[in-house]
Amino acid sequence: MEKIRIRIYPDGIEGFVEKDTTILEGLEKLGIKLETLCGGAGWCGQCIVKVNGALSEISSNEKSILSNEMLIDGYRLACQAVIKGNIDIEIPPQTRLYGNQILTSGVVIEKAKINPDVKTFRISLPIPSLEDQRADLERLEDAIGSKISVSNLDILKKLPIILRESNFDIEAVIYRSELIDIRKPISKPLYGVAIDIGTTTIVAYLLDLKKGEIDVASSMNPQAKRGADVISRIDYSIRGGLQELRDLVVGEINRLIEELCNRQSIEPTDIYDITIVGNTTMMHIFLGVPPNYIAVSPYIPTFTRSMLLEASQLGIHINPRGKCYVLPNISGYVGADTVGVVLATRLYKGDGVKLALDIGTNGEMVLKDGDKLFACSTAAGPAFEGANITYGMRGAKGAIDHINIDDGKINVHVIGDVQPIGICGSGLLDAIAVMIELGILDETGKIVYPEGELIKDLIRKTENGLEFLLRANGGEILINQRDVRELQLAKSAIRAGIEILLEETGRDYKDIDTVYLAGAFGTYLNPESAVKIGLLPPIPIGRIYSVGNAAGEGAKLALLDKDQRRIAEEISKNISYIELSSRRDFQEKFMEFMYFETKR
Numbered sequence: 001m002e003k004i005r006i007r008i009y010p011d012g013i014e015g016f017v018e019k020d021t022t023i024l025e026g027l028e029k030l031g032i033k034l035e036t037l038c039g040g041a042g043w044c045g046q047c048i049v050k051v052n053g054a055l056s057e058i059s060s061n062e063k064s065i066l067s068n069e070m071l072i073d074g075y076r077l078a079c080q081a082v083i084k085g086n087i088d089i090e091i092p093p094q095t096r097l098y099g100n101q102i103l104t105s106g107v108v109i110e111k112a113k114i115n116p117d118v119k120t121f122r123i124s125l126p127i128p129s130l131e132d133q134r135a136d137l138e139r140l141e142d143a144i145g146s147k148i149s150v151s152n153l154d155i156l157k158k159l160p161i162i163l164r165e166s167n168f169d170i171e172a173v174i175y176r177s178e179l180i181d182i183r184k185p186i187s188k189p190l191y192g193v194a195i196d197i198g199t200t201t202i203v204a205y206l207l208d209l210k211k212g213e214i215d216v217a218s219s220m221n222p223q224a225k226r227g228a229d230v231i232s233r234i235d236y237s238i239r240g241g242l243q244e245l246r247d248l249v250v251g252e253i254n255r256l257i258e259e260l261c262n263r264q265s266i267e268p269t270d271i272y273d274i275t276i277v278g279n280t281t282m283m284h285i286f287l288g289v290p291p292n293y294i295a296v297s298p299y300i301p302t303f304t305r306s307m308l309l310e311a312s313q314l315g316i317h318i319n320p321r322g323k324c325y326v327l328p329n330i331s332g333y334v335g336a337d338t339v340g341v342v343l344a345t346r347l348y349k350g351d352g353v354k355l356a357l358d359i360g361t362n363g364e365m366v367l368k369d370g371d372k373l374f375a376c377s378t379a380a381g382p383a384f385e386g387a388n389i390t391y392g393m394r395g396a397k398g399a400i401d402h403i404n405i406d407d408g409k410i411n412v413h414v415i416g417d418v419q420p421i422g423i424c425g426s427g428l429l430d431a432i433a434v435m436i437e438l439g440i441l442d443e444t445g446k447i448v449y450p451e452g453e454l455i456k457d458l459i460r461k462t463e464n465g466l467e468f469l470l471r472a473n474g475g476e477i478l479i480n481q482r483d484v485r486e487l488q489l490a491k492s493a494i495r496a497g498i499e500i501l502l503e504e505t506g507r508d509y510k511d512i513d514t515v516y517l518a519g520a521f522g523t524y525l526n527p528e529s530a531v532k533i534g535l536l537p538p539i540p541i542g543r544i545y546s547v548g549n550a551a552g553e554g555a556k557l558a559l560l561d562k563d564q565r566r567i568a569e570e571i572s573k574n575i576s577y578i579e580l581s582s583r584r585d586f587q588e589k590f591m592e593f594m595y596f597e598t599k600r
Contacts, residue, residue, distance in 0.1 A: 007089065008027070009091070020083065022083070034047045041079070042077060045066075048066070053086055053088055058076070113560075120173050146177065148179045175323055181272070189209075191207065192206075193205065194207060194275045194559045195253060198279075204257060204260060206260040209273070217260050222248040223248050230362070242285065242288065246286065257271070272323070276327065277554060297581070301331070310323065334366075338366060339568050341358060343568055343571070345518075352514070355367050355516070362377055365378075365494075369505040372505070374504050374578060375576070383487050391477045392428070393421070400423040400427035410470075419473045424524075436532060437532070445596060449466070492593040493590060496592075517544065534593055
């Protein structure tokens with residue numbers, strides 16, 4: 001295959017890649033990663049680069065995303081442009097994949113008791129004699145006081161040796177009623193790991209099963225290079241990539257477990273139990289189960305029930321006889337992560353009307369009214385993740401994450417307090433709220449010339465319409481009409497979903513006592529901005545609470561307390577799922593909430 005030279009600026013890197021590969025593939029082979037929220041499908045517009053050299057013709061996707069001015073200046077989408085000859089590439093800052101902020105902490109409304117499924121028993125057994133000829137296993141059962149099952153032949157082989165080497169003074173590790181290990185009495189702690197497999201990130205919590213959490217490790221989900229959303233990953237699975245996606249996530253989980261073990265100076269064999277949450281697609285891919293039919297009507301998953309499996313069967317590197325409990329899902333698009341949120345927030349308990357939201361590319365929401373729970377999922381689109389936004393990016397150094405007006409001055413905050421290179425979802429939300437407050441947007445979302453000295457130099461007219469400039473630390477980022485429309489689509493989908501849930505219960509937004517905002521976007525957004533733009537109903541701000549990574553907290557609860565697993569399974573069975581895609585009233589509400597409430 002012919003090799004082509006590429007030079008990369010400002011890195012000063014030079015290398016060779018195969019002809020007829022995309023720029024994205026070529027850069028990846030040279031160790032340079034770009035933002036690719038669509039996994040190279042060409043619709044997110046994140047992988048913009050400036051190129052001089054021989055490339056393929058401009059694709060239809062590039063023409064729809066890049067302006068004529070940008071195309072004339074040599075800008076291309078790295079996932080679409082195919083290398084035909086030697087090229088020089090300039091990578092804009094906002095295109096780089098930086099170290100993103102990963103949300104690991106969450107709020108638990110009510111502390112769980114510690115009552116895990118796996119326990120140790122320190123036992124001194126009577127030594128056998130001619131007067132006491134009970135079998136070793138029977139002797140152990142009598143000492144514990146209950147029947148014990150043995151499903152692993154290695155344990156049975158190990159039992160007589162350990163008993164006699166330790167003079168019948170041993171520790172038995174029991175999972176429910178199954179003997180999964182027997183060891184000399186070393187009084188080592190018993191460990192478990194709770195894992196939240198997010199579409200974007202993976203978080204692993206190490207817990208002492210007698211004391212609680214001791215450490216946490218996190219990373220970006222490596223599957224993201226095959227698509228940032230579940231539909232992209234399902235499509236990649238259908239095209240033969242299921243095993244690759246599974247290997248990526250299992251490999252990353254093992255790496256995080258190794259990192260936790262090294263930091264705490266413990267052995268992976270000291271870990272006996274794992275709990276897993278994630279959306280329904282992530283759960284299918286993790287288990288290697290084809291998720292193909294989740295993506296097409298009537299959106300049927302292979303399973304929603306919980307799964308209890310051998311960790312070794314899944315390729316997870318803990319004790320060879322350790323277990324892995326996968327929390328139950330609710331539907332094809334409301335998964336175990338939502339069950340985790342309901343667990344952590346105790347949404348299923350008490351009186352009143354409560355709403356839990358996890359907002360991302362998909363928005364999962366659960367409404368509790370009395371003893372009834374209703375759930376739905378709506379495709380919000382990628383704007384909250386920074387995709388399809390001109391200078392959009394995830395929450396990382398250089399991203400504008402908050403904007404407000406204070407004492408007549410526009411304050412723009414940048415992560416890392418550096419010159420801005422882009423804007424993340426929470427920053428975009430604030431920007432739209434500020435534009436509404438300043439009269440820069442009309443009720444349809446159109447950017448208009450405002451009145452007042454404060455912003456006369458922040459509106460710029462271009463061939464594509466008006467733009468709103470955000471300035472901070474010597475740099476500026478613009479918000480244009482297309483960005484506003486993307487945000488309108490996302491906020492309207494979420495709000496319409498909320499209204500459908502309220503309608504199902506015969507309730508009004510005024511009846512809502514509490515709103516829990518889960519996940520990274522829900523944690524970092526400004527509730528006032530969310531209400532102002534209409535993402536949330538106009539309820540008092542004091543009723544809105546950010547609960548962080550509540551899905552991960554739910555996984556921890558299920559690890560520490562076996563009763564929480566039973567509750568999780570009841571939640572999964574008892575939630576009424578509402579499919580929005582075929583409902584006419586959802587489409588009507590979607591159009592209704594595209595509009596803003598403005599001063600004009």
